[in-house]
Amino acid sequence: MLARLQGDQAAARREQQKDRVMLLGMIVSEVKNREIELRRELTDDDVIDVIRKGIKKRRESVEMYAKAGRSDLQDKEQQEVVLLEVYLPAQVDPAELRAAVQSAIAGGAANIGAVMARVMPAFKGRVDGSVINAIAREELARA
Structure with a gap:
């Protein structure tokens, strides 16, 4: 999963998609920090947990920006949520x-x-x- 994130980040860098490069860079960084914290190599489930936490943070930001009337920042955070949800496994019925x-x-x-x-x-x-x-x-x- 980490390799997929890094590969997608490299592809986004080649395609000059700055927002996507920044987002994936932040997630990869959070994954590496989690790896250091746990002092072991992370499993795909661990990486998915990091992604879920990133999505949760961004959803909370969407709510805060909506209350503050900042639709520009709200839209940006919502786009990041959509980009990150691609990496989650299929949802349960x-x-x-x-x-x-x-x-x-x-x-x-x-x-x-x-x-x-x-x-x-x-x-x-x-x-x-x-x-x-x-x-x-x-x-x-x-x-």
Whole structure:
């Protein structure tokens, strides 16, 4: 995954796409920092976690810029989110998530923390935790 990011950065550099070069450069840098922090070579899942955190940061920025009325910066951050989402694995079907949450509740998970603890490991790296959290809250309210 890291090699793919670096290859895409080199291709963007050749095509003189400054924004894309900068974005991929930041992500590669964050990946290398994470590698230093963990003191081991990163797996693809680790790299995907770094990308997810980058997307999350940018989505928070989009919200802040929207509140501040800065549509120019909001659009830039939104474009970066779209560019980074290309590197994420395919999303999980919501029906599959809902079924997993329902089975966790049926298995005795009575609160949000217990449901998240049972469901998150199965979908780690493939689904944002906030999506699982929202489904879990809906299902717990029904139970």
